[in-house]
Structure formats: structure tokens, C-alpha cells
Amino acid sequence: MSQTVRIVMAQIDPKVGDIAGNVKLILQTLQTAKSEHKADIVVFPEMTITGYPPEDLLLRDELYLQVNSALEEISNACENIACVVGYPMMDELGERFNMAAWIADGAYQASYIKQNLPNYSVFDEQRYFNAGNQPCVVEYKGVKFGLLICEDIWKVTPAIQSVEAGADVILNLNASPFSAEKHQDRLQTLQRRVDEINKPIIYVNQVGGQDELVFDGGSFAMSADGEVCAQSPEFVPALTPVEIFKQADSIVLMPSLLAPLHDDEPRVYEALKLGLRDYVRKNGFQGVVLGLSGGIDSALTLAIAVDALGADKVKAVMMPFEYTAEISKEDAQAQAQALGVEFESIPIAPMYQAFENALSQTLDDEVGITEENLQARIRGTLLMAISNKTGYMVVATSNKSEVAVGYSTLYGDMVGGFSPLKDVPKTWVYRLAIYRNTLSEVIPERVITRAPSAELRPDQTDQDSLPDYDQLDAIINAYVNEDLSPSQIAQLGYEIDEVKRVIRLIDRSEYKRRQAALGVKISHRAFGRDRRYPVTNGYSES
Template sequence: MKIAIAQLNPIIGDLSNNAQNIEKAAQLAVNKNARLLLTPELSLCGYPPKDLVLNPSFIENLSIELQALAVKIPPGLAVLVGTVTKNPNANIRGEKQLFNSIALLENGSIKQVFNKRLLPTYDVFDEERYFEAGRQSNFFELLPNSQTSQTLKIGVTVCEDLWNDEEFWGKRSYEDNPIQDLVKYGVDCIVNLSASPYSIGKQKVREAMLKHSAERHQIPIIYTNQIGGNDDLIFDGNSFAVNRKGEVILRARGFQTAVEIVEYNQNNQDLDQSYMAEFSQTEEEEIWSALVLGVRDYAQKCGFSQAILGLSGGIDSSLVAAIAAEALGSKNVLGILMPSPYSSQHSIIDAEALVNNLEINSYTLPIGEVMKSYDSLLKPLFVGTEFGVAEENLQSRIRGNLLMAIANKFGHLLLSTGNKSEMAVGYCTLYGDMNGGLAVISDVPKTRVFALCRWLNRHQELIPHNVLIKPPSAELKPDQVDQDSLPPYDILDEILDRLIHHHQSIKQIEAAGFDYAIIDKVVKLVTRSEFKRKQAPPGLKVTDRAFGTGWRMPIASRWKLD
């Protein structure tokens, strides 16, 4: 029996478009003689719909669209569709009004509904805000048709339902284990419909986890995942299947829509070997694919076809420009050079070289005279004070104003270019270089920015060589370099990783060989900069701990890390 996996890229709230894509996938599945089609979690409305589900009309329209889709499914094909359904017992039992559900569509009607049991509330997830947990795991019987004589008992799980194997994790995060429950029912195969966001290396964890579960319970598992960018989240797809031995026998290509086929062999009651896409060769390749997809989808789903960014001749803006050119096409990217009296000649040359290498559009707006106007206007108020951070930041704010004006005038998406290291310690200017509709590399540390640019240059020079070798500088005063204010980035990024990703204390970081004074300074900068991060544009998430929807730190706090 052939089972199709539809790796789809839904647009949140665009119910008719999402339904059409499911219908197209259903037709492809029929053309490949599939008996069952799997689609991702909440495939009909897109994940995560967030507070849209609190709108009663949204839920009603979902129900109407689901009923209409059921009628359009080709005869002989069963389809599992992710949707939201009402909880009929909510008011009686004091429960949430909705379920995160999977609907089984076949022969023109909704045959069965399965409700997600494990509702994550960590990191970017907040599902208990909206949904009631399903009370039990369930299965359905896939009856024979003209293509097959076998009946399959298929257990249905939704995303997090897979992530509670105490043998794999060394603990249970939830009371229930849906996989164990389904095994007790004697199912032939388990399917999982997911919307699992991307982070570096996550696919290897998914595959290891499912290999363990399949081998432990001697049951094949098929996993389908959403792809696409939705706000700060990127979904990588990488749908796959494992046989009873825990061997990966199918893997769809990451970061692309796809419909793949896996076949259940009744003779050995297992899945046969199928298509195997390769893993990304390096983490840099993986991150690049994620960021390009994130920019492309954010722009298109928000109605932008062109992007603008400031080009300083530095490493960060160079990388963002390259990502934008790949995502939107070179002709749709406008780089603005805004040299000041403190800008070095080599930075201007480097920015111009980048423009030529990427074949993007550019325009130069010198800001020297504008700076003089600001100085003249503020002179009576600033009299008797010394040149300092306020005057330095004026340059960034002038540039930010110019970029916003151009973006506003021509309807471009403004991309901000700050990296994670800068966002962490506040080495960025509110209403200046932080201006933008999307922070492309705000979850990419400075050292990783350099690594990505070196990887990008592996075949030809896209990022000018001088950009890779010169000391990073904001160039807001004469001979300025970042290390005037910050530790070397290799040291800074290691401290930040221990602090942000591993929640280590100052004592633990010091025990790892770092200087106490540097650690203390970094911790204070991170704490004091929270107000800036709260006002930053959404940033694409590529790690397991980003400054986005999953980062919930207070601004007004007197807690001191020890």
C-alpha cells in the first residue's frame, strides 16, 4: 500500500489557498497510486495561527473549508488534514474551547477526527493558551481499494505526541506517551503530522528519536513536516520515515515543498526503501537555506516583492545582501550606501564591490551635511558637553531615517542587518540600524556570520575578501573598531552561548576559563539591553534560543546573575 507525504508551505489564514494546495497534493498522490495522503499539522490554516483561533468566524470558516475540501478529494484516496475543531464539552467540563486536530477525509466526508494529546508550552510554543489536550490516542483502519487488498490499522499522532519517550530523553515531560498507547492497540504503522520549527541540527535529533521509538516498539513511523517561513519561525520540512528496525527509509528534501511516496509491504509488515535526500553537508549550508527561505516567505507572505538595506562595507550587511539577493532576486534588492566623514575609503570600496558581485541595485547618499545640520540644531542644547555616544548614534539614526523614507516611498521591505552578538549586548542603535521590517541575522552570532561568508565564497568571491579580513567597526568616530567596546568576538560569542543557550552562571563560565571582569561586563550588557530587544523587528530563528517569541525576559528587573 502506497502512502504519500505532502510537505506543504501553507500561508497562515489563507484557508482557500491552503485547501487548493492540499487538493493538488491529493491529485499527485492519486497519480502515484497512493491510498493515503499525509499533510502537516494545521495544514488547512497554517501553523502557528496564534490568536486567529480566538476569532469564532475563523473557526467557522475553517469548518466550512474542511467540508468543501472533503468533497474534492479524489475517490479511492484517504487524506489526513490538520485543522482546528470545537470542543463540545468545553463549557460542561471547564475546558478550552478548541482542539488541535487531524481530520480523516475520504469518499466526500469527514470520517474521523484525532486530537493532539501533548501540548507544548516551551520556547515558541504556547498551545495550552488555545487548545484542550486530546484524552486518548486513536487509530483508523485503511480499507482495501482497487490498488490494494490489504487493510492497515494506522495510529495518528500530532507533532509533540512523538516527543515524550522517557528512554530516549532520560525523562518524561508529560504524563502520557501516545506512542506507547498506540502500540497497545496493535497498530501496523504510526503516522505523525508535524509543524516543527527549524533549528540548527534539529533534523538529526528528530531522526535519532524516531529511530529509537521504532526500534523499541518494532513499529514503522512516518513523519511529515511543514516547510516555509511564518514570521520569525522557519519550517524545514525534512519529512522522513523509519522502518521497524529504526532505519531511515525515506527522507524528503529540506526547505522545499514535495510529495513523496513510501510503500507499506504487507509481506514483511514494514516500509520499503524509498527516496533519500541527503543532509546538508555543513551547518552553514543548512543555515543559509533556512535564512533564504525565511526572507523569501516573509516578504512574499507580507506582500513585498523588493527589499532595501543599508550597505556599510561590513560583514553583516554583506551577508544580508547576499541572502536577500538569493531569496528575492538581485534586481529586487536595493543597497543604500550612506558614508559619513568617519567612513573609511576601503569600506566604500568594499560596499561597491559587493554590489557588483551580487549584481544588486545601489544608490549613495552621503550624510555629512545632514550630520552638520543636526549638530547645528542641537548645539544650544548640547553646549558644554563632550562628543559621545549620543552624537555617534545620531549617524545611525540619520541612516535609519533615510532607509525608512525610501522603504516607505517605494513600498520596499527594509531589512535590518544586526547579528546576534550585537543584539545580545546592545551594540546597536534604537531607531537607527535596528530599523526594519525583518532582522535577517539576529539569531546568527558574529563568528557564525564570518563562517557563513567564507562558506558562501567557497566557489567564487561574492563577499569581497577585504570584508572578511578587516576588523569589524561601526565607524561612528575616527579609527573606531568593535573591540574598543567589546571583547573579541570569539570570546564574546562563547560567553553568550554559555549564558543564553546553556543558562550557566558567572561562576560556571569563569570555571570554564574566562576572565571574571569580561563575564561580568557581558552579563550587565545583556541585562541592560533587554529594552532594545523588545523594540527590535522580528528576527529569523535558527537556534534553539533566539531573541524572538520564545525569549520572555523582563525589562524592569533587578535580578543579578551570580
């Protein structure tokens, strides 16, 4: 006897802590999946009800009362349909668990406790949860489904347990954050799992931005042969149907929608857009304001902001001084006009002169680091004043290369509520700017081709203080991302004294990074929750 079951992968964008709003989104999704896709089962991401990661909200007892009410409301809405939804649970002993609920035909029928609790990189699940050790397999319309949660699929034991308990198909709920290589890692991991268990896996991922994390979606269904039979788009909410055909002991995933996946540059660009858009939207800002210098970092940041929010939600401010080149002024204004954003120029010379007069006993005629920082801090103060008056959040424009070595000014160009390029190396800034101009030419060509400069003193270029960016980014990657020692990095072909100098700059700049704005994580080792170094420490390597 044959049986067909229609599953919808519900790739949605919940908001952390907004349980009422998330339940409303879940109920709307169930209705749409039923009416438009004829769904038998709707599979939601990990921790759908609270959003992920809820962090120390999980320590609030009231949270679990709200979650229990949410589960009851969702159960009442599941008439003639089933769903799998993620949530946290606290038992009568006060122990907490990361759960998946099977809800069908108006009732909460079964649940699964996550077994593998990640405690690396951005994950702190062992801080909050206890681990499960049992499979959960449910039968619906003649097909047996095994439930797993995120990290469980990266280990072989939970999947084998499910199959041994009778599962025909694995349903895997995920809140898997974006990094540039992550989707390929997911595909390779699931191919290993299906080789081991010889069963199909349906992988449903969250989408949306949450502080520095971006969830890229990209949900997919993989057959027992390791073929992707259904693929959801990246970076947008989506409902993607997957049809399962069962005949005797044979399970077949029917071919379905295969959304195209992004190439490298557009994938990172979309992640930056989504991270900024959701941070602004979910935190209730009216829009964003940024300093547009005529350089490539602010130029790329402006393009991302407009693409993410719309030109009417973005204000650009040029703040020239005597060291600002005319072409910087021209290029900044040209880009603002090309993107259709509100643009204002505020010369800072009068303010600088007032500070210089007030500090006449301290400053001298020579332009040094104090005078350079003073210019940056005047600009930061102006941007924050505009932010306070308009409700627009200041967007910082520093890139990862600058953040790494401290080539930025505390309370100056570092001010802001969010920093889209914080995890984007300078070499990638150029790649993304070139990519963005293939969509429409909004970044003036000479912004991309001229030598980068902070324009804080006469004839200044970045390479007066830093190595060439190709070399700098390679050393930063080796030390920060790969944890290589100075001697190991030198063996890659870099001069040992230059390697040591860059490493000293990285280590000495931790105190700045601790005070910096959040920014989108795109690498597997971003500064912040990924890489946690003590500010005060005496460690060094020979």
C-alpha cells in the same frame, strides 16, 4: 495475503490564517499526489488548514466556521484516495483541540486529538487547546494506521497506545520549527520510539517561514529497524512517496527517495533565505532595501537577500560619512555590482551638519555616543524614506552578538521590518560569509579579513567596546542559551569581571530587543518568544 499501500508525504508551505489559500494548496497537492505518484494516502503537516502557529487567531469563533467548510471541501475531493490533514476544532462547549482528520473516499471518517501540548520555547499550545487522551487507529487497504501529532511522538505513551489499539504504522503530523541541531534530534527521538514500539513511523513536517520561525521540512519515513527509508529535501516543498508492503503480520517500508541533507553552514544559510523569502512574499512586500556599509554583516545580509528574492527585488544604499573608510565604499560598490543589485550612495554629512546646527546648544566638538547614534539614526531615516516611497521593506543587518549586548542604535541601524541575522552570532556570520563565497565569490575578501568596525568615530573597531568575538559569543551562549550563572561561566575559562560585564550588557539591553525587528530563529534559545526577560527587574546573581 500481501498488500501494498502507497503513501505520499506532503511537505507543503501553508500561510497562517489563509484558509481558502491553504485549501486550494491541499486540493492541488491531492491531485498531484494521485496523478503523478499514484498515492493511496496523502499525509499533510500539523494544522495544515490554518497554518502553524495561528496564535490568537484561534480565539476567533469565525475561524472554526471556515475550518469546517474547508474540511467539507477536502472531503468532497477525496474520491478514491485518503488523506490525513491537521486542523483546529472548537466544540459546542467552546473548548478547542489540535486535531488530525482521517478523510477517505469522500467522507470525514475519523479524528485524533493531540495529547501532548507543548508549552515551552516558542510553543503556547496550552493557552489555546485542551489535550486528548485516546488513540485513533484506522484501517485502510488492509493496513492499520495510528495517528499522532508532533509533540506526541516525543513521548512514549501515545505511540504505545496506538500500537496497543492495533496500529501497524504510525503517521505523525508535524509543524516542527528549525534550529541548527533539530533534524538530528528528530532522528534520535524516532529511533527511540521505533525501538520501543517495533513499528514504522512516517514523520511529515511543514516547510516555510512564519514570522521568526522557519519550518525546514525534512520529512522522513523510518522502518521498525530504525532505518530511514525515505527522506524529503530540506527547506523546499516536496511530495515524497513511501511504499508500505504488508504480508501476514509483517510490515516493510520499501526503499524510496533519500534526498541529501545539508551540512552545518548551508543548512543555516538555507534557513535564513527561506525565512526572509517567506516573510517578504507572504506579507506582500515589493522587495527589500538595506544599508550596505562595506562591513561583513551587511555584506552577508545582501547576499542572503539576493539569493532569497532575486537581484531585481533588492536595493542597496551606501551612506558614507567622514569616518567611512575608502575601502568600505569600494567594497560595498563592488559587492553590489557582483550581485547585480540597484545601488545608491547618499553621503550623510549635509544632514549631520543640519542636525549639529540645530543641536548646537546640546552637542560639543567631541565625538561621543550621542554623535555616533545621530549618524546611525540619519541612516535609518533615509532607509525608511526609501521604504515608504518604493514599498520595499527595510532589512536590518545586526547579528545576535550585537543584539545581545546592545551594540546597536534604537531608531538607527535597528530600523527595519525583518532582521535575518538576529539569531546568528558574529562568529557564525564569518562562517556563513566564507561558505557563501564557495558558491560564487560575491563578498569581497577584505570584508571578511579586516577588523570589524561601526565606523562611527575615528579609527574605531568593535573590540574597542567588546571582547574578542570568539570569547563574547561563548559567554553569550553560556548565559543566554544554557542559563549558566556568572561563576559557572567563569569556570569554563573566562575572566569573571569580563563575564559580569557582558552579562550586565545583555540584561540592560532587553529594552532594545523588545523594540527590534523580527528575525529568523536558528538556535534553540533565540531572543524574543524563546527567551522572555522582564525589561524592568531588579534581579542579579552573585
